[in-house]
Amino acid sequence: MSLMSLDVGDLLLEMVPFARTLGITFDSVGEGRALCRLPDRADLHNHVAGPHAGALFTLAESASGAAMLSAFGDQLGRAVPLPTTATIDFRKIATGEVRAEARLLATKQEVVDRLDAGERPEFGVAVDIKNAEGTLVSALTVTWTLRPNRP
Template identity: 50%
Template sequence: MSQDYTFVADALKQGVPWVGTTGIDFIEVEGDRVLVELPDGEENRNHVGGPHAAVVFGAGETASGAVVLAAFSQHMDKATPLVARAEIAYRKVATGVLRAEAVLGRPAAEVVAELASGTRPEFPVHVTITNAAGATTAEMTVTWTLRPNR
């Protein structure tokens, strides 16, 4: 039986006010992979007609946060997830709807074991951002940590 991750979208939209204002749709949510979609809108565009770099980054970071919540929701009483750092490479101007697919870069069980051992784990989430035609427009890695709750 697979786990139910339907709570992730609501939790992010309520817990992270910015996410609730963007129009991001959570298309697929699994324990180690999330796909989000950001509708095309004039308010998100830059001077060349594509989505602003900050909007692209925000969609990718939101997808990465969703996969972290899905993977570690059962451990939120022990730790708080935080972004440690992020890197993005913009490959080409995006047009239309953006899709951001985030994939957990380490097995969740390995990260949880590190946390249980008293170490503050870091782990990557790899994100591929594509345009309406399915072409990759940006790639990013968001490195997360689980800060132990005191």
């Protein structure tokens, strides 16, 4: 089954079992964007009764991966997507269900042009994590690369 015949959120959850273990679900994915949720579960809580930092990171990284795949899934035959760095800012204590919204920080054409030129393009994906009230609780930026396949 090809990437294009699968829902990108479902594909990511199939490829990353840990995200499934946390109960992450995708609401929408497409055109370099993704929106997903982490349920409010006691077994995911930290010492202040909110989602553990690792769960927040996994939620955001999953959103970034889905946003990246929605834009560059058609390039998987010639390049492997890999995250290279990630920075997370914890701004407020998160409680309850949280949502992550990811968006590419480059255009698809810019990245593909660099890949076509024989480069190993790097690009950012920004992710905002908000609580049920819409308050920003964390922000993450993941730098991704498309590593060209070796002949």
